[in-house]
Amino acid sequence: MSGHSNYVPKTAIERWLDVRLPIVRLAYDSAIDYPTPKNLNYWWTFGGILAFCLVTQILTGVVLAMHYVPNADLAFNSVEHIMRDVNYGWLIRYIHANGASMFFLAVYIHIARGLYYGSYKAPREVLWLLGCVIYLLMMATAFMGYVLPWGQMSYYGAVVITSLFGAIPYVGNAITTWLWGGFAVGNDTLNRFFSLHYLLPFMIAGVVGLHVWALHVPGNNNPTGVNVKSKADTVPFHPYYTVKDGFAIIVFMILFAYFVFYAPNALAHSENYIPANPLATPAKIVPEWYFLPFYAMLRAVPNKLLGVLTMFGAIALLFAVPWLDTSKVRSLRYRPAMRWFFFAFILVTLTLGWCGSKEPNDVVIRLGTAPNGDPTGINVTLFSQPLAVFYYAYFLVVLPLLGLTEKTLTPPETISTPVLSRGSVAMPVGAPAQAEKRG
């Protein structure tokens, strides 16, 4: 997609096509010949894993849509009909339902990898921004997809999330009514959510195209964060990374298959197998695990509007990361102080997720006992407040200030240097030669 193309059309039809629509050239340049740093570790395989997840979700989703009925009276039973009467419907639906969780697992690792190795830094800001857009679209898609089975948690999840927009001053209620298509979550809400749930994945696929384009212009970052200096630093994408990504995808599929075949409902809520009933609010409304840290931040703030802003702000911060980080060094490998903050950030986010799964009044640290025997002390709401502050401080304080004051280690001159200095120098480059031979 960028730079010099090494594609040589070999057959008559390729030559004919190449001067009219160079699509084979595009595929060759971006998926075969594309020069890739040779030191990418397994954290880099999650891009390919995510592509696999997206394709899986779209394929299974298209089949599910053939059997699903987006009607408040029929939706729940149509999902069970898929599970019981459609040939391998149980398999397709469990892949799709667990696929959402797998997708988020992979995207969180992918984002964490980008944060750790500084993959958002110049000249990859647009690449990072497009990734943030994909993540936003994913969250919207997943939320609306979770509503479709029209179980209790679907319904009340939709009520809670759409009501958040009601916190916006002046226009909040109008927006909520507009989202609902009425004055409560109901059949109209379900219909529009189904329509959008079918639309958004294709928008994701479009932005993924831009994401890959924006990747192939500057090329991959790598664990050292050092720019590619020469051909000796890279290998062609195929077969070196097709095989490595392929291996990682298969390992990921084993985890995926474990959930689909042996624990298909482990990541879901049993409450969602009860048909939606607007008159019976469940005792506990909990979002899916991948939204829990943000849910905890929402509840950590006593004011509704401020809570909503805190929650959406936590995601909005990601967009600003390229301009918040002031460090000259990309990779945290060479930023020892920052590395500790990064691990603390991961830990804080996971703990916030745990807080999101608890009731606000559950006691985390017990300090005493109420007369009725209940524990008293620091509850989940109180406990999650300093965590939310840390989450924000990581982006707004640590990233800008530490980059100016920290002592960094010296990154190697080139990608190949740390490899060579390891001592086991053997035949530095067999790679490009081989690739040319293969043609």
Added chain:
Amino acid sequence: MSIAYKAPQKAQVAGLGSMFRVKTAAVVAAVAALALGPAVASATETLPLKDVHWSFEGPFGKFDQASLQRGYKVYAEICSACHSMNLLSYRNLAQKDGPFYNPKYPNPNDSPYAKAIAADIKVPDIDPDTGDPTTRPAIPADHFKNPWANEAAARASNGGALPPDLSVITKAREGGPAYVYSLITGYIDPPPGLTVPDGKYYNPYFPGNLASAWSGPINKVPPGGLIGMPFQLYPDRVTFDDGTKATTEQEAHDVVAFLTWASDPKQTERKQMGFAVMIYLLIFAVLVYLSYRRIWRNIDH
């Protein structure tokens, strides 16, 4: 809610943590364990679920057909008086892995078992000549007969409570089969000091909050809640055709096996396919890993 209600979610979050980053997972688990220990709300507690062994547990678990048949009998003779199973048809009883499956009849609609079971049941229909409501013997394609004409009728006959549909009951309750088993076998006399209104029954496994019905010491509120269904599974309330002794535990065990099958009838097929998929993926992973090592053998990276 209860301890039993919460425990799986802690495990779930910690489990995701370990996938995400092994290093931090240990710390998270430690934090979670430290945090969760005292996180108890005594007024809404239920007893820990009974530990039961099921033939369908584990990656190689299968339904025990004899147990499913007995379980269907318990449902048909006891539960079906109040509980519908709207998602099931009589043909389902004779499908693969079902209670009355027979390999001679791969199409469950042809099964004489399904036909005979259905024929004993009268389902509502419309007389095609007069248009009047009528009844006719069911066929395998008919859904299980609903004991109630509508929700209002069900509530009117049950003191205001609605007997839940049992089609997906073990998927729809935290704890699944163990919860249903514990609930239907777990009735005990209400402790002195607990006011149980007419038409309600004390069950220590039923989620609820008994603080307002309790006149004893405020820190000794009994676990569980008040349920609209009285104890049902008296010994010998059904006679099993295979001579199995119909104790309360046996009746409960069999009916829960049946309900688990009804909630997830493709479970056996799923696990069998899963085993084949796992073998395939493991071999595939090894082959691709070896290819990876071979392709990269001359690259120092």
